[in-house]
Amino acid sequence: MSGFLNSSIGRKVAMALSAFFLMFFLLQHFAINILSVFSPELFNEVSHFMGTNPLIQFALQPVLIFGVVFHFVMGFVLEIRNRKANGVKYAQNNGAANSTWMSRNMIWSGVAILAFIILHFIDFWFPEINTKFVNGDWSGTMEGVEGYRYYEELVHKFASPIRVGAYVIAFVFLALHLLHGFTSAFQSMGGTAGRKKTLQTIGKAYSIIIPLGFIFIALYHFFNH
Amino acid sequence: MDNMNLTLKIWRQKDQSSKGQMVDYKVTDISEHMSFLEMMDVLNEQLVNSGEEPVAFDHDCREGICGMCSLYINGEAHGPDRGITTCQLHMRMFNDGDTITIEPWRAAAFPVIKDLVVDRMAFERIQQAGGYISVNTSGNTQDANSLPISKIAADEAMDAAACIGCGACVASCKNSSAMLFVGAKVSQYALLPQGQVEATERVKNMVAQMDLEGFGNCTNTGACEVECPKGISLDNIARMNREFMKANVKG
Ligand code: HEM
Ligand code: SF4
Ligand code: FES
Numbered sequence: 191m192s193g194f195l196n197s198s199i200g201r202k203v204a205m206a207l208s209a210f211f212l213m214f215f216l217l218q219h220f221a222i223n224i225l226s227v228f229s230p231e232l233f234n235e236v237s238h239f240m241g242t243n244p245l246i247q248f249a250l251q252p253v254l255i256f257g258v259v260f261h262f263v264m265g266f267v268l269e270i271r272n273r274k275a276n277g278v279k280y281a282q283n284n285g286a287a288n289s290t291w292m293s294r295n296m297i298w299s300g301v302a303i304l305a306f307i308i309l310h311f312i313d314f315w316f317p318e319i320n321t322k323f324v325n326g327d328w329s330g331t332m333e334g335v336e337g338y339r340y341y342e343e344l345v346h347k348f349a350s351p352i353r354v355g356a357y358v359i360a361f362v363f364l365a366l367h368l369l370h371g372f373t374s375a376f377q378s379m380g381g382t383a384g385r386k387k388t389l390q391t392i393g394k395a396y397s398i399i400i401p402l403g404f405i406f407i408a409l410y411h412f413f414n415h
Numbered sequence: 416m417d418n419m420n421l422t423l424k425i426w427r428q429k430d431q432s433s434k435g436q437m438v439d440y441k442v443t444d445i446s447e448h449m450s451f452l453e454m455m456d457v458l459n460e461q462l463v464n465s466g467e468e469p470v471a472f473d474h475d476c477r478e479g480i481c482g483m484c485s486l487y488i489n490g491e492a493h494g495p496d497r498g499i500t501t502c503q504l505h506m507r508m509f510n511d512g513d514t515i516t517i518e519p520w521r522a523a524a525f526p527v528i529k530d531l532v533v534d535r536m537a538f539e540r541i542q543q544a545g546g547y548i549s550v551n552t553s554g555n556t557q558d559a560n561s562l563p564i565s566k567i568a569a570d571e572a573m574d575a576a577a578c579i580g581c582g583a584c585v586a587s588c589k590n591s592s593a594m595l596f597v598g599a600k601v602s603q604y605a606l607l608p609q610g611q612v613e614a615t616e617r618v619k620n621m622v623a624q625m626d627l628e629g630f631g632n633c634t635n636t637g638a639c640e641v642e643c644p645k646g647i648s649l650d651n652i653a654r655m656n657r658e659f660m661k662a663n664v665k666g
Contacts, residue, residue: 194663198632202534227605274629274631275524276521279517280521281516281518283487285490287495288637288642289637289641296634378656
């Protein structure tokens with residue numbers, strides 16, 4: 191296995207597997223977040239379940255963190271190796287003649303997403319960990335709020351125009367990342383389906399609708415405040 | 416159309432260890448019917464007549480089958496046209512007064528030997544690592560039709576075998592990945608019964624050699640497929656990836 195991961199194709203396959211996992215997670219994350227628009231109660235219920243269920247907290251969450259870290263570390267490793275393989279730069283290179291901007295700038299859209307993930311952790315994940323593991327408060331409630339606290343916290347975060355702006359920009363980069371990444375991952379796994387019309391359409395739909403949906407949620411809470 | 420006067424910006428480099436630079440030249444009275452290499456011949460004749468060192472560039476068949484001619488022209492491998500090598504590129508693709516930038520293939524695994532000539536022996540070594548089948552050719556050749564092969568497999572194998580090893584895929588790739596070339600060479604055998612016997616070792620050894628030579632990792636930009644003079648499909652890279660995974664599962 192270590193031999194496999196030390197080969198160019200092995201790294202690509204691992205990259206694609208982590209990407210598939212992240213794309214699945216993103217879908218799940220979106221499904222929960224969109225509830226906050228339709229039903230604060232349901233959003234609270236599901237958030238409490240996700241935040242306190244031991245299987246999710248102690249089994250799936252570490253897998254997710256590993257998946258994210260693996261994906262961006264491998265992304266950087268591949269980028270560094272590819273730059274080394276590239277050698278001297280062309281004086282004139284017309285990349286636009288044969289490939290999309292998205293495909294040539296995965297590392298930059300990736301870096302933008304990484305910056306977002308760090309912000310996102312500071313916004314939501316660290317406070318959660320602090321409440322639950324440092325203060326030992328697993329009740330999901332907070333003073334001055336009836337029922338669970340999650341919806342209230344979410345709305346509070348999206349009151350800041352700077353934060354909402356940063357989220358919007360990050361999701362544009364995520365869309366760009368996915369517009370190439372979605373079908374690319376199929377090709378990396380040895381499938382040619384990503385080059386057929388059906389999956390290209392599904393990929394485009396996913397890459398645009400999901401990030402746009404997240405943008406909608408952030409703006410909804412901002413203007414609804 | 417009247418004949419063209421052109422400015423050429425060409426990479427000049429004395430030898431592998433020297434530092435190179437872009438140098439400007441003027442050529443006049445170039446016919447639109449000339450091939451790009453004939454235009455280069457005109458330039459070189461001019462240089463020789465004035466006692467200067469001619470520009471070194473690779474070429475051999477000059478009819479698009481040997482894969483020797485290279486050249487990165489105006490930011491694209493084999494220039495602006497599609498499905499052709501540089502020897503098949505016509506000067507009618509350019510206009511009077513144009514400035515044309517001409518560079519060698521760029522990849523760490525393709526070092527410049529002189530001017531526009533690069534060392535593509537890395538491809539040769541990848542081929543030697545497994546791009547063959549071991550058969551006895553000592554006179555007892557069996558009838559070709561004794562092995563049934565589907566028309567689809569035969570066609571796809573033939574398409575893959577069209578690769579002329581020119582290296583335009585590597586030159587166009589932002590990662591200098593050789594996966595289109597290696598994918599074609601692996602596929603050509605993977606699709607045919609004769610290739611099955613050594614299939615596991617072949618893909619493992621060729622990919623190992625490809626990595627050893629310092630080619631990059633494919634990120635599926637698809638630039639190679641667009642610039643390939645022989646229309647080698649990205650499907651061949653996917654097939655190589657499948658073959659490689661299969662080979663690694665087998666051990
Ligand atoms: C954390 C920051 C991230 C960084 C630095 C990053 C970086 C990269 C890079 C450099 C690639 C190209 C690698 C290659 O093709 O060899 C890539 C591919 C990909 N990424 Fe990301 N990425 C990040 C986050 C994400 C997220 C959150 C998702 C999905 C929700 C995602 C989905 C994909 C997909 C689908 C691919 C294509 C995989 C393939 O071609 O095999 N990435 N990423
Ligand atoms: S795959 Fe195409 S571009 Fe690459 S070496 Fe073969 S013929 Fe040339
Ligand atoms: S010189 Fe042979 S392909 Fe161009």
